[in-house]
Amino acid sequence: xxxxxxxxxxxxxxxGALVLLRCNYSSSVPPYLFWYVQYPNQGLQLLLKYxxxxxxxxxxxxxxxxxxxxxxxxxxxxxxxxxxxAAEYFCAVSDPGANSKLTFGKGIxxxxxx
Amino acid sequence: xxxxTQAPTSQILAAGxxxxxxxxxxxxxxxxxxxxxxxxxxLRLIHYSNTAGTTGKGEVxxxxxxxxxxxxxxxxxxxxxVPSQTSVYFCASRLSGGSYNEQFFxxxxxxxxx
Numbered sequence: 153x154x155x156x157x158x159x160x161x162x163x164x165x166x167x168g169a170l171v172l173l174r175c176n177y178s179s180s181v182p183p184y185l186f187w188y189v190q191y192p193n194q195g196l197q198l199l200l201k202y203x204x205x206x207x208x209x210x211x212x213x214x215x216x217x218x219x220x221x222x223x224x225x226x227x228x229x230x231x232x233x234x235x236x237x238a239a240e241y242f243c244a245v246s247d248p249g250a251n252s253k254l255t256f257g258k259g260i261x262x263x264x265x266x
Numbered sequence: 267x268x269x270x271t272q273a274p275t276s277q278i279l280a281a282g283x284x285x286x287x288x289x290x291x292x293x294x295x296x297x298x299x300x301x302x303x304x305x306x307x308x309l310r311l312i313h314y315s316n317t318a319g320t321t322g323k324g325e326v327x328x329x330x331x332x333x334x335x336x337x338x339x340x341x342x343x344x345x346x347x348v349p350s351q352t353s354v355y356f357c358a359s360r361l362s363g364g365s366y367n368e369q370f371f372x373x374x375x376x377x378x379x380x
Binding site: 197253 | 306
């Protein structure tokens, strides 16, 4: 069975500050890992994904995440927050099987202060 | 426009009524999913379909049914709605068999059961 832990439900940063959203996973097989973003009243949009290639993954809007097997982590970072980054962020894990399904974390709401 | 459409956008429903949420995709994805999103719980899988003609139960299937008569459509039915089914419902699809397991999401249906 797989699971995802996103510690905390809300993170607040100042505009221009570093964004760090934490994600830890549990999986019995080498996982695929994803970060999705949800803007208010919208569906989920893929930010980036790890699929066993490079451990440092770059996504859209300046976000990146690093897969650390030893720490079972896949934390999301952005060097400089922008007001438009305010949204809810979900980490998700799946196994690499053809019919695998995603398991989501509970999500983190990111607020950006002017 | 390629993607996933969901209907209705929102609905207020009396308890005990039957309701079908519609989901259509035009990406020829073989796998489709229904999730519900509740505050503090993230996204939870209700039902899924790996290919037309097959369906499976997810994490929270009770009170819901699905059908998959063709590749494009995946309706979700609440036979007799209850207030605990008040939620935001997201449909998603994926081209399974590929190695990346990326799911694409619709805009969601906000359902209120009174």
